Amino acid sequence: MDHEDQTAPLLAPSPEFLATVSVFPLIPAIKKDVVVTIDSALTFDQLRASDINFAIVRPLVLKYAKLKNMSVVYACLVNRAYFLEESEDDLAYAGIMLSRATLCEILAMKLLSHFASNHITLVAVLTTSWSPLAGASPEVIEQVKQVLGTNANVNDAQSALEMAISTHAKEFISSPISQKVITDIYTGRIVFSTATTRSMLADNYKPKAITIYDCREAPFLDHYRLRVPKYGAILEFLNFACLLFTFVLCLSNQDLEKLTFWEVVFILFATAFALEEYTASTEHGWIIYIANMWNVFDTSFVLVFLCFIGMRIKGLAYGDLAASDLAFDLLACGACILFPRLAFFAVSNNVIVLSLRAMIAEFVFFMAMAAICFSGLLFTLWTLGKASWTLKRIAWLMVQIWFGNTYLSFAQAESFHPFFGPILMTTFAALSNTLLLTILISILSNTVARIDANATQEHLFQFAISTIEGVKADALFSYQPPFNLLALALLKPASWIVSPRTLHSLNVFLIKITSFPILIAIGVYERYFADGQILRESSRDAAHTIFNSLPRQIKNIPLLEALVGSTSSDLYEAIFEIDVAPGADLFDESDEEFPQLRSVASRDTMTSTPADVRRRPSRVSLAARSPHRGERSPLRPLSGLDVGVSSAEVSTAGRSPLSKFFAHVDPPPGSGNIEASVRRVETMLDEMRELPVHRLKDEMRELQVFASPFSLLTIAHDSDCS
Structure with missing residues (x-):
C-alpha cells in the first residue's frame, strides 16, 4: 500500500481548508494596532513587564485570538520583518521600530499558545506555507504587482518557522511550544509534506495532511523517512566523510597530464555535493540557507572546487601543466575547510x-x-x-x-x-x-x-535552522550523493513528458533501489531499537532483572551500578505508583481549615471554652458554616466582608495594652443603644468645630480668597507703570 493513500487523522487540517484561510487582512490590521500602541523605544524585558503586558499586550492577544485564524502567527512575523526593515531605513526612529518588531514577536509567541491544545493544529500553524496575499482582493493584488513589477512572484509562500528564522526571532523559536514542534519534526514524529515551486525536481503528487507517524501502520520501506532531519544529519555526516576520503586520495595520486581514477571519483562526489548545496539554497531561500554557519563552510568549499575544475579543464585542454599544478594547489587549500567541517559535527553544540x-x-x-x-x-x-x-x-x-x-x-x-x-x-x-x-x-x-x-538560545536557533533545512520537498534530497546526479539526469527530462502520477512512481522506485540498505536499517531501528519499542524495553527489563538477582556485594560495585543504573529511581517511582489506603492519612479532615472568604459569625453562635485558647469560627470560610436548607442562618448581615486567616484566637488575658487595643472586643450585654452612641460622637465633633483652631483656619481661608484678586490687581498695575 502506498503511504500517500493512508487516511489522515480527522483532527488534521486538510490542505483544502488551509488554502481558504485569509492571510492578507491580518497583516495591515496588526500593523495598525502595533503602530498605534507603541510610540516609544522599549526593550524586550520592558514589553514583557506585568503592567505593559496587561495594558497593551494582553488586549491585542485576546482581540486576534477570537478570530481563530491559523495564519495569525505568520502575519505577526511578517509585520516584524517590515518593522525591522524600517528600522534600518530610518535611523531617527530605529528604536521605536525595533520596539514594534519586538512586540510583533511577543504577540506571535502568545498567540501561538492559543493553538497548543491541539498538537496537530499547532504544527499546521508553524509549518504551513502561507501566501501573504491569500484573501486579498484583485485590486490589492494588482497594486502589489505594479509595485514589484510585472515579472515579480506574488505567490512566494513561507511558513511561520521560516519567517521566524529570516527575522531572527530567537525568543519565539526558543519558546517551549515552538521547540516541541521543532523536536517532533526533527525526530520524524510529525510527518507532513510541503508543496514547493522552487524545487529543481518537484514531486507534488498527492500532498499529505499532517499526521503523527506510527511505524506499525507505515510501510517497512518508507522512502519518506529519508527526509527526516534526524536521519538526514547522519547521512550527511557519512556523505561528507566519503567526500573527504576521496579528496585525500585525489591529492595523493596527482597526475598533471591525465585524470586518475581517484580524481574522477572525487569530481563525481564533489559535483553531487555541489548540486545538493545548490538545491538546499534554492529550496528555502538564500537567507535561511546562509543563516546556518555550517553552510558557510560548505559554500566556501564549493567555490574552491569550481575554481579547481576551471583550472583543471584549462590545463588538460591546452596541455598547460602550470595551470594543472595551480589547480591542485588550489584544491589543497580546501583541506582547511573540509577537515574542520567534519570535526565540527561532533562538537556542534559547543x-x-x-x-x-x-x-x-x-x-x-x-x-x-x-x-x-x-x-x-x-x-x-x-x-x-x-x-x-x-x-x-x-x-x-x-x-x-x-x-x-x-x-x-x-x-x-x-x-x-x-x-x-x-x-x-x-x-x-x-x-x-x-x-x-x-x-x-x-x-x-x-x-x-x-x-x-545566550548560548542556549543561540543553540536552539541553529537547531531550528538545521531542522527546517532537513524538511525539503525537493525529490533530489531523497537520493544520496552521487545518486542525486543520476536522478537529475533521468527524472528531470521525464518531468517534461510524463504525468505527475507516472513521475511519482518512477521517483519512488528509483529511491527504493538506490537507498535500499538505508531504508532497511531505518525500518529495523524504528520497529525494534527506538525509544518505546518492545525489543528495547524487554532488553532493559531483562538487564534490570539480572542485576537485581546479583548478590548485594556485586550490586554495590560503583562501576556496575553506573553502567546499569541505580535502583533508587525505581524505588521512588514505585512509591508513587501504589495506592495509599484512606486510613493512612495523618491529619483529621475536621482539623483542616483552608483560607476562604466568609462573613464573621454572630456572637450568639460562639461558644466559650475554659481555656487560654478558644476555638472560634474562621473568618474566611463561608462554605463551612452555611446553613442547611430550611434552617435559619446564624450569621448576622454586615455591610462589608471581614476577611481573616486564622481560625483560633488567644484570650486577651495577659496580653500587652497595644494588642488589647487592636483586638476585637465584643460589647457587653445590656449596653446602651448604638444610635445614642453615634449621636454623642456627632455632638463631640460639632463642639470640636467651635474650637479656636478651626476659627483660625476659617479666617486664614478668607484672607487667601481676599488676597488673590488684590495681588492680581497689583501685578497688573505694576505692568502698566512699566
Missing part, C-alpha cells in the same frame, strides 16, 4: 563553535575597515618610494607590521623618504599594534561573552 561564526564576521568587517583606512598610507608610501618599492611589496610589508613584526617599520622607514618615512611608519606601527589590535581583541571578547550569555 559555545566556542556557536560563537565562531559571529567572531569571524566581526573579524572580517574590522579587517575590511582597517584596510580601507590604511589604503591612503599604502598609496603614500608607494608614491614616496616607487623608485625602489613595488605596490605588492609595500602591501606585504604593511601586513607583516600589522600582525606584530614592528621591527620592519623602523628598519625600512628611511628607504621610502629620509624625513616622512620614519614618521609615517612609526605612526602606522603605533596604530596597528597598540590601538587597533586592542580594539579588535575587545570586540571579539565581547562577542564571545554575548554568545556565552
